[in-house]
Amino acid sequence: MFNHLSSMSLKCAIELSIADIIHSHGRAITLSELMRLLVHSGCFNKTKVNGQEEAYGLTASSTLLIKENPTVCHQLLHWFKGTELTLWGTVHGIKFWEFLNQNPGINQRFNEAMASDSEIMTSFVVKAECKQIFEGLGSLVDVGGGNGSFSRIISEAFPGIKCTVLDLPHVVANLPETDNLKYIADAFLFKLVFHGLGDEDGLKILKKRREAIASNGERGKVIIIDIVINAREEEHD
Numbered sequence: 127m128f129n130h131l132s133s134m135s136l137k138c139a140i141e142l143s144i145a146d147i148i149h150s151h152g153r154a155i156t157l158s159e160l161m162r163l164l165v166h167s168g169c170f171n172k173t174k175v176n177g178q179e180e181a182y183g184l185t186a187s188s189t190l191l192i193k194e195n196p197t198v199c200h201q202l203l204h205w206f207k208g209t210e211l212t213l214w215g216t217v218h219g220i221k222f223w224e225f226l227n228q229n230p231g232i233n234q235r236f237n238e239a240m241a242s243d244s245e246i247m248t249s250f251v252v253k254a255e256c257k258q259i260f261e262g263l264g265s266l267v268d269v270g271g272g273n274g275s276f277s278r279i280i281s282e283a284f285p286g287i288k289c290t291v292l293d294l295p296h297v298v299a300n301l302p303e304t305d306n307l308k309y310i311a312d313a314f315l316f317k318l319v320f321h322g323l324g325d326e327d328g329l330k331i332l333k334k335r336r337e338a339i340a341s342n343g344e345r346g347k348v349i350i351i352d353i354v355i356n357a358r359e360e361e362h363d
C-alpha cells in the first residue's frame with residue numbers, strides 16, 4: 127500500500143540533488159528520515175561516522191543519480207512528472223512490446239530468456255506442490271504465453287490438457303503448431319503478465335476471463351504467477 131513512498135522519496139532525492147551532495151562531500155554524510163526510506167529501497171546505504179553518528183553513502187544505484195550522469199537523472203524526473211506508465215516508454219517513446227516487434231533479434235533473445243525462466247519454474251509449478259492445480263483440467267489458455275515454452279512443459283506433464291498459447295503476432299509467428307490446440311478453456315494462465323500492465327487493463331482482462339470461465343462450473347480457474355511485494359520482512363522488495 128505504501129510502496130509509492132519509495133518512488134516519491136527517490137523523486138525527492140533527485141530534486142534535492144542528494145546524490146550530488148554526498149558525492150561532493152567525498153564521504154558519508156548525516157541526513158534525515160527521507161534517507162532511511164531510500165536506504166530501505168537500496169538507493170543509499172547507512173553507516174556510522176565517529177563510531178556513533180548515523181550517515182548515508184552512495185550505492186551503485188545512487189551513483190547513477192549524480193549530475194555527472196545527466197541522462198539518467200533527466201529521464202527519471204521526466205517519468206515521475208509525466209503520464210507515461212513505464213520508464214521504458216518515457217525514454218524510448220514507444221511501448222516495450224512494439225520495440226521488440228521492430229527489433230527481431232532482441233525479440234528472439236527476450237523470448238528465449240522467458241523460455242529459460244519457464245524451464246526453471248517448471249520444477250516448482252508442474253512437478254512439486256502446485257501440481258494439483260493442473261490435475262483434472264481438459265484445456266488451458268496461456269495468455270501472453272510467449273513462445274509457449276511453459277505450455278509445452280505443461281502439455282508434456284499433463285497429456286490430457288489441451289493448451290492454447292495466446293500472444294502477439296510477432297511472438298507466435300512461424301511457431302510449429304501441434305495437434306493439441308483447442309479454443310475452449312477451463313483455465314487461463316497469466317505468468318509474469320500482470321506486473322507489466324496498469325490496474326485498469328489488468329481488471330478489464332480479469333473481468334472478461336471471469337465471464338468466460340463462469341460457464342464452465344467448478345473446473346473454471348484463473349491461475350496467476352507473478353511478482354509480489356515482500357510486505358513482512360525488512361528486505362528489499
Ligand SMILES: C[S@@+](CC[C@H](N)C(=O)[O-])C[C@H]1O[C@@H](n2cnc3c(N)ncnc32)[C@H](O)[C@@H]1O
Pocket residue numbers: 223240241243244269270271272273276292293294297316317318319
Ligand atoms: C514477461 S512476458 C511473459 C511470457 C510468458 N508468460 C513467460 O512467463 O515466459 C509477457 C508476454 O506478454 C505478451 N504480451 C504483451 N502484450 C500483449 C497483448 N496485448 N496481447 C497478448 N500478449 C501480450 C508479450 O509478447 C510477452 O510474451
